Amino acid sequence: MSALYPIVTDRLILRRLLLDDFEALHAFLSLPEVAQxxxxxxxxxxxxxxxxxxxxxxxxxxxxxxxxxxxLKSSGRLIGDVFLGFRDLEARQGEIGFSLHPDVQRQGYGFEAVGALIDLGFEHYALHRIFGRCDARNPASYKLMEKLGMRREAHFREHALFKGGWDEEYYYAILEHEWRAKNGPAS
Ligand SMILES: CC(C)(COP(=O)(O)OP(=O)(O)OC[C@H]1O[C@@H](n2cnc3c(N)ncnc32)[C@H](O)[C@@H]1OP(=O)(O)O)[C@@H](O)C(=O)NCCC(=O)NCCS
Structure with a gap:
């Protein structure tokens, strides 16, 4: 299955992480604005x-x-990480997560990387539904999911404590047939 990787898009390569990625990962995982x-x-x-x-x-x-x-295909720089979690194997439910270094944000890389990840989830892992959770105060995250065609399924208000205060959480999701209707049949 590891022969699947790397996944190559127009401007990006999605690949398994290596020990050598440590400094590039630390460069953004250490930033308060990425962790917020x-x-x-x-x-x-x-x-x-x-x-x-x-x-x-x-x-x-x-x-x-x-x-x-x-x-980044152009420079070989590692600019972020993406996550696909398998939440219910029988019902084929997947969860996505994503982080990019701030100095490459707002250039469409999130859309490109997460789009490829969702494609992989439906295509290769035969998921039925893929969802993402985000803070309601994080438009970069929920607008990215909206641009990808995901629907807002839930808005939880103060249903948990988050970093010392009440949370405000959105759930977004897309079904396999919705993704196909938007992006065309599998290639
Ligand atoms: C969320 C994140 C991955 C988005 O990646 P990105 O590459 O900047 O997103 P894109 O450039 O592909 O933008 C996609 C859409 O999101 C919206 N968007 C992106 N950044 C935004 C911002 N800071 N404010 C408002 N909307 C934003 C835009 O609508 C954009 O579409 P448009 O360019 O056609 O208008 C990135 O902001 C990030 O890593 N944030 C910190 C970590 C984080 O919060 N992760 C999510 C946790 S749930």
Whole structure:
């Protein structure tokens, strides 16, 4: 199954993470603005090393989640990471997550990388539904999901504590046939 990777899009390469990715990962996982609306705090070097060791094992095989690095084709720079989690194997439910370095945001890379990830989820992993959760105060995240054609399914208000206060959470999702209707049949 690892022969699937890398996944190549117009401007990006999505590939399994390597030990050599440590510095590039630390460059954005350590930033408060990247961690602000995620379930984790800015990561120090030890935390990034721990995460990288874990993520390198997440290869999408045998129900394990999938974690991929996002690399710029033009320079080979690792600019972000994307995640596909398998939440209910029988009902084929998947969850996506994504982070990019701030200095490459708003250039359509999120759309390109997450679009390829969703395609992979429906195409290769035969998922039925893919969802993403985000903070209602994080338009970069929910507008990205809207641009990808995902529907807002839920708006939870103060249903959990998040970083010392009440949370405000959106759920977005798309079904396999909705994705196909928007993007055409599998190639
Ligand atoms: C969320 C994230 C991956 C988006 O990636 P990106 O490459 O900047 O997104 P894109 O350039 O593909 O933008 C897609 C759409 O999202 C919207 N968008 C992106 N950034 C935005 C921002 N800062 N504010 C408002 N809307 C934004 C735009 O509508 C855009 O479409 P448009 O350019 O046609 O108008 C990126 O902002 C990020 O890594 N943020 C920090 C980590 C994070 O919060 N991850 C999500 C946790 S749930």
């Amino acid at each position: 609306y995620q379930f984790w705090e800015p990561m120090d070097r030890d935390k990034v090393a721990e995460k990288l060791a874990d993520w390198m094992t997440l290869d999408g095989e045998e129900g394990r989640h999938l974690e991929l690095g996002v690399v």
